[in-house]
Amino acid sequence: MHLKTLPICLLLWSMLSNMFFCSTSYAQQDRYDQLLKEKKKICETTMATFSGKPESLDLLINTGSAGLKLTRPDDHGYKFLFNQAIGNGFYYKQDFKQAKDHFEQAYSEALKAGLLEKSLKSLGNLIAIYHYLGMQGKADDAAQKLKLLAEATDTLKNKSDIYYNLGLYNQQQKFYYGIALSYFLKSAALHKHIADTVKAVKSKLDYGVKLMMVSEIYIYLKQPHKALQYLNEVNPYLGQSIIFDITAYGKFIRAAVLLNDRKVALKYYNLLYSVSGKVHGKWSELVSSSLEIAALALKDKDYPLAKSYIDRADQQAKLDSNEMLTSAVNLSYGDYYKSIGNYLLAVKYYKASEHGTAIYDKERYVDLLKSLTAVTIMLGGKAGAQNYFSKYVTVSDSLNQEKVSLNLAEMEARFQNEYKQQKIGLLNKENEAKNMELLQERNARWLLIGGALLLLVALVLIYVNYRSKQKANLLLDKKNKQLDVINEELFVANQTKAKLFGIISHDLRSPVSQLFTFLKLQQTKPGFVNEESEKVHQKGLMQSSSNLLATMEDLLLWSKSQMDHFELDNEEVDVEHLLMEVLKLLRDQAEGKKMKLEIGKLDYQFVNSDYNLLFTILRNLLQNAVNHSFSETVISIHANINAEKQQYISILNHGEIIPAERIKELINDVHVNSKSSGYGLLIVKELTGMIGAKLNIFSTKEGTTTQVVFS
Incomplete structure (x- = not known):
């Protein structure tokens, strides 16, 4: 391989390597984004069509975990979803x-x-989970944040969900059932519009869940008929989700137990057992529903039936291994053994239930302490009974105090509402009185306005007259300015026309005259020119024709550049290719003067410019260099970078030294001087400015250098 081609090969290899690296990087980025979107879609679809099946739960966990591994530190949106x-x-x-x-x-x-x-959903989930884990302080903080955000949220769905979570918080953790009912009713009312207008199953099931929570409060308030009223609205949504069905059947059972309707309770219990049996899992509703049937059996003194349902609840609670459930089962065992007179076992189970019940259900804890006091007395443990009774009194007083506080809060809210309504009524009366006064004042004001209007009409007429004159003057001024602009444009157009005719008269007439003279000579005296002279003239004519064509192209390009809407077509121009094309065009002309054209040092490969304009500039400058160079000299073209980090292309030729004053005239003179520059330098000066470059000319003993410096 030739040594001169080695740098070019290395450069090509570097370019190909960079292109391969970039394409590989983009492909990896696209693949990364595609994988994240796929995982996101699976999670969103699964949550939107959630059925409660174990495989759907595993799909959420596995897909979310895989998605988290793909995320980068700043992918917060994806991290939230996963x-x-x-x-x-x-x-x-x-x-x-x-x-x-x-x-x-x-x-x-x-x-x-x-x-x-979107953060509201996570915050609502955390309220319940903190409670289940015994982290009540954190649950209270989360609920307070959610409450503050409720009023700032205007999205119907989000507001409904906030009210729902606040209802759960007040029901399950604070036992403020009145406030909880208010939140659940607000939540259901807001969600009803969504459930009625969309087809998504998930949205309808969410509405059903909120109705069930309203029924839950009425069950607690011992109003089973009201509970069934809301539960019956849930019926159309049954059969679409296992979790939803199990929750609904559990509430139907509790309402039936309150009505002492064992037949209906067992009907829904069998439905519950049938649905839960389809999918093996930790169903807490099975535990609570079994305990409800057992309580109904104990009330009817059907002890064997009660024991069988408590055993069922115990088996399910052990699968869940949850203290809330196991404490409820142990409490039911204590009630069962107390009912059959086995006080030792009753005490054992009551004590086993004590810790969990104290945390998760204060009202049941009060009943448990009362039962412990009773069975301890039956066993003769007066000291222990006294201890339990003291606890019972303390916890009962605390619970009653909480209820009193709640009642006081509700009374205070009612009072504030009534007070505000009264205040609004008083304000309305005051407004009516003020309106009467305003009416009387208005009548008096109209009399004054009538007189003022007459004066105003006169003033308006004067003002309109003044404004009309002012507008006429402004319009005249505007027309004068437009006329000035048109005159300026006409002046520029005349100058351009003068330039064009001057260029055509000088630079086109000569080559056309030569061509016409030679053709006329051949026609009139075909034998006048011998064969050798004819070849020489033909070569000259070919050169003249080539120059004529180039001249025409330059004129067309220059004329186009004078148009109002001319736009540059900038691109990354390959400098070496451009210079080779320019040299190729003028090589024959140079050889006619025994000159050599060569490309010198190239410090850069590409320059951002308009290819056609730059080509025309360099061709004209090189043609001038050929025209003004001594015979048998070398003209070299270089592409370098100056001290100011600017790219420039320079042409060095060897001819007569051009004085500095003459160079200044050539650079600044706007008139065409046919003998020296012709149209070429005129085009070069204008086109160089159009591409944002600067033309420099230096002439010394070493030669004349013409530079095109790019800004």
Whole structure:
């Protein structure tokens, strides 16, 4: 391989390597985005069509975990979605510890991504989970944040969900059932419009869940008929989700138990057992429903039936391994053994239930302490009974105090509402009185306005007259300015026309005259020119024709550049290719003067410019160099970078030294001087300015250098 071609090969190899690296990087980026979108779609679809089946829970956990591994540190939106999906999976598997961790992460990532409304979902989940894990302080903090955000949220769905979560918080953790009922009713009312207008199953099931929570409060308030009223609205949504069906059947059972309707209770219990049997899982509703049937049997003194349902609840609670459920089962065992007179076993189960019941159900804890006091007395343990009774009094007083506080709060809210209504009434009366006064004042004002209007009409007429004259003057001034612009444009057009005719008269007439003279000579005296002279003249004519064509192209390009809407077509121009094309065009002319054209040092490969304009500039400059160079000299073209980091192309030729004053005239003279520059330098000066470059000319003993410097 020739040594001169080695740098070019290395450069090509570097370019190909960079292109391959960039294309590979883009392909990897596209693949990365595609994988994230696929995982996101799976999680969103699964949550939107959630059925409660174990495989759907595993799909959420596995897909979310795989998605998290793909995310980068700043992918907060994706991290929120994947953590929320994993949290939902663990939540319905009743693995509250892992659910807590992922919901906390989801909430944090939502805030980082600025997804305030989406963060509400994670915050609502955390309220319940903190409660289940005995972290009541954190649950209270989360509920307070949610309450503050409720008024700032205007999205119907989000507001409905906030009210729902606040209802759960007040029901399950604070036992403020009146406030909880108010929140649940607001939540259901807001969601009803969504459920009625959309076809999505998930949205309709969410509405059903909110109706069930309203019925839950009425069950607690011992109003089973009201509870059934809302539960019956849930019937159309049954059969679409296992979790939904199990929850609904559990509430139907509790309402039937309150009505002492064993037949209906067993009907829904069998439906519950049938649905839950389709999918093996930790169904807490099976535990509570079994205990409800057992309580109904104990009330009817059907002890064997009661024991069988408590045993069923115990088996299911052991699968769940949840203190809330096991404490409820132990409490039912205590009630059962107390009912049959086995006080030792009753005490044993009551004590086993004491810790969990104290945490999760204060009202049942009061009943438990009361029962412990009774059975301890039956066993003769007066000291122990006294201890339990003291606890009973303390907890009962505390619970009653909470209820009193709640009642006082509700009374205060009612009072404030009535007070505000009274205040509004008084303000309305005051407004009516003020309106009467305003009416009287208005009548008096109209009399004054009538007189003022007459004066105003006169003033308006004067003003209109003044404005008309002012507008006429402004319009005249505007027309004068437009006329000035038109005159200026006409002046420029005349100058351009003068330039064009001057160029045509000098630079086109000569080559056309030569061509015409030679053709006329051949026609009139074909034998006058011998064969050798004819070849010489033909070569000259070919050169003249080539120059004529180039001249025509330059004129067309220059004329086009004078148009108002001319736009540059900038691109990355290959400098070496451009210079070779320019040299090729003028090589024959140079050889006629025994000159050599060569490309010198190239410090850069590409320059950003308009190819056609730059080609025309360099061809004209090189043609001038050929015209003004001594015979048997070398003209070289270089592409370098100056001290100011500017790219420039220079042409060095060897001819007569041009004085500095003459160079200044050539650069600044706007008139065409046919003998020296012709149209070429005129075009060069204008086109160089159009591409944002600067023309420099230096002439010394070493030669004349013409530079095109790019800004």
